[in-house]
Amino acid sequence: MIAPALSTRIVMARAYTCPLGRVPSAPMKRLGLAALLLALSTAASASAQHVVEAGEADCSTPRRALLTFLANLQEGDAHPEQATRCFDWGAVRIADHDRQRQVAQRFKHVLDARGLYVQMDDIPDEEDPADTLRVVPFSNTLPQFYLVRKGSQWVISAETIRHVPAWYDETFAFDVDTYLEGAPSWLTERVFGVTWWQLMALLLLLAVAFFVRWVVTWVAVAQGSRLLTTIVKTLDRRLLDRAAKPIGTVVMVLLLIYAFPMLRFSVDVNRVIIFGLSVAAAVSAVVIVYRLVDVFADVMAKRADDTETKLDDQLVPLVRKSLKVVTVVLGVIFVLQNMEVDVASLIAGVSLGGLAFTLAARDTVANLFGSVSIFSDQPFQVGDWVVMQGVEGVVEEVGMRSTRVRTFYRSLVSIPNSKVADGVIDNYGARESRRTFLKLGVQYDTTPEQIEAFCDGIRAILANNPAVKKDGYHVYFTGFGDSALEIMLYFFFVVDSWADELRQRHLIFLEVLRLADALGVGFAFPTRTVHVTTRAKEKELPDPKRPDEEALGAAVLAFGPAGALARPAGPQISHGFYPGFDRPEGPHGGQGDDPDADQADSRE
Template sequence: MFRLRTLCLRQGAAALAVLLLYAPRVHAQFGLGGKSAPDTAPTAVSSASPRAAVQDFLKLADAGDWAGAADYLNVPAAERERAPVLARRLKSVIDQRLALDVRDLSPLTSGDTLDGDAAGDRMAVVMSGDGHEEPVRLVRVNGPPVRWVFSQATVGRVDAWFEALGSPWLRERLPNTLMREGPFNVYWWQWIGLGIAVPVLVLLAWLLGALLRSLLGRIARRTVNEWDDVLLENLRGPFRLWSAALAATPLLALLELNPRVDGFLSSATRGLWLIALFWGILRIIRIVQTNLQNAAWETGQAAQARTLVPLMGNFLRVTLAIIAMLVALAQFGYPVGTLLAGLGIGGIAVALAAQKTVEHLFGSVSLAADKAFRVGDWVRAGTTEGEVQRIGLRSTSFRTIDRTVVRVPNGRLADERIETFGERDRILLRTDIDITYATTPEQLEEIRDALEAALRAHPLVWPDAVRVHVVAFTDSAIRLNVVSWFKTTDWNEFLRIRHEMLLQFVRIVRDKGSSFAFPSRTIYHVSQPGMTAPPVDG
């Protein structure tokens, strides 16, 4: 029960997302909001044009003035008394069978002279039961006044078209109340059918998803790899949503909805299918990212995986989002090709506005390609020094020695001088030892040899570069310079080694009979004959 409720919530959220995405289309099709901008410059509509005639007919019909609407029908004299009934039936046919946009009709008094119908205007066609196209035509009455009305042939087919509406089998068995039109020109029995279809759709999605997972699970259990089992488990949600979209098509076909509502719900069904597709791809990206990180951990390349794998995962997600947006726009009916071509013209302004963002994006790609540093490295970049915490698409985060987090844009970071301490193969020990001038040359030689021997005796010293030399005579000391490397990349271990070596240097200097110098100054006082000391105040 809990799984079923979770599935309902997920699919309800997905359906809500589709409805929100398709809101512009709902407004355009059902007139729920503002008017959409026309594709071309507006043309003056003549009051004696086919467009004005159909608009007036629909306005009167919506107001329930069937006698007034009947004036726009060319009714034979024998059918004059049934004119209001025919007008009402024609309105139902238009609502249920025609996806009519009155803006497509001619606004001129002469009508459309290029449609090949010299005697009138073809407004639309209705498919008959045997698959033939039966035109819905308007003809001009020269008056006075000049006006357009539905042709006599069209009026003669209204009864047959009306009898074919809304499933004749149901029409014979359902009460008249359910055969009336409700919101959006949908019959009440169809609204009830939609209400029943939702839980049926959820149940079918659950059953189809379970059946599909069961079949794929049998195949996955026969393989030695575990990634296919993980993939199958993570694709449970996309499978169910895809199953819902698959089952929705035949259910909607049973209801025989009018073209506008059916077109919207068909678009929503395709939207569910696309959401399931992109949702599944996102899950696959996450699984691949996790597997790559685990494999890198087992092979000892975890630091590099922590740097590159999340960066590539984010890049793939952004790319997928762009593709999903383009597909969604195509579903809305927007010309994606024209949009992309328009971006070439407006791309200059977009590039100028987003140049910093693009710069940081390419900076992250450059840092990843050069492998300048990895997550966990201690880095000095410009004035920033710290441990690399995260490398994102826009910026890189450093944890400083003060435990603060500094974020540096990747575009600027790519231009900085980057010093990576994590790339060291050994750590340098360099220090100056100042000995007093009372030390003899022989003692200096013994001290130098003892210091070098102590360094070479350490198990982690780099033997190819151990240097101890007298390098200067300062104001108060003889200076020995000590340089050596130790084969470790662990800074804490190096601190321990340096501590031990410096204490050993102190013992060597003391044992050789010398001492460390400290800043001092010697003043020689010379008294000349005949000079007396100045009196001292007591």
């Protein structure tokens, strides 16, 4: 085999010699010499790559021993006697040639069915490879398969021979050859490169696999619904359906991986199909976890709705996003491992790039830790009125990077979580009560008795209001103003929202107005007295209302708890037209016979 290659290269080299006896030029000499050296080196390389043909047996090197085994068991040109030459039969005491041929053929079926394609370039072709006691073709998938040196020969080890029966039983659930022996001959005829029985078995396998997928999906949805309804009352069925479909896909793919080797396709076909099915199973498993995150988040969101705190309502979306990021990262690594990619080397190769990325993304990392700090310390909740970083408004969302605040002029401000965690936060929403402080000015002609009764009456109004904190209200005559006698009101509301505070303040102020009218107390406003000399006849003004002490006391009691004049809920003139009110039925609700009401409703 060396001579033809060598002679061919020499002929090619001679093509560069000078014809017709002319002396070649220097460039032509150099070109011819280079061609000759290339031919000689190529010939030497060709001589080193010795190829074992079918019918030959050469166990002098690990590569030639494997070629002897594989080349002599090729379909259509098999030589089982030669294929068994490079096995260590003596160590396992198998002298029967039929038994040896059976073991060799079954071992070849196992390698083909599992799609294990031997890369001959990775197998040494030296008789005595340096620092090599054994050669393992598949160290990850089939480590018990290796070749050892025995004398001057390289042979497939005794341990490999001992494992062949177990490998065969694991790969093939039943012996296809046994069933084909009594089958009609047309089943073994070929069409499009495959036999009829392989084609029919493949179609049947696909039909069974898709049916199993449908059954598993249905069972997963039913059992998942039954389990989750014990945790929450209602559940988004669409999320469960989306999570159950990849579960059925995984089971279907595993069934195909288990059954496909029994169809006895070639090693090239099995290699591609099994690789694709393995990747599909890995991707489906990642999709299962990814979609189960949505199911878990939906359950946690409904549980959070039953709690008093609002921050956990915002924690659920953050946990959902974080778990999805982790799932995608780990899922990519898992899929790459199933694609037989050296993930450790890949990670080591991108370590420098990862360091640069980390430095560039330090602000993002700081914001992420800021969000963790916010959720651990809980300085505010979603819906709280806060002032932070010069922004005042209501907290709308806490994300992984920023906190969003809806200002009172309805704009949306995003503040980085790192600044929120490091800054000062004034949380109005965390107040246990809401203060009201104001000064009322009454006229200077108000008598001391009226002032005392007025203060007592206001305290009675506060005591009668259920939203007023009962251990901290003060009403006193505190000073003489430029144009009024000043009465201080200082009290606290125990309410949940600003709207409730405004409502209760409105009701109390109405009661104060009614009390002032009942006591004859007038509210002062800045005035200026001008003295004008005139000859007109002076007109006597009526004396202001001056109730006696008994009438003043009766008025104070009437505005206290259970008093006849007390209206802590305010006068019911109408339903108030507060936000979210239900329009009443009847002639004034736009539903009756009042045409004006109907026109007003149509204008709205």
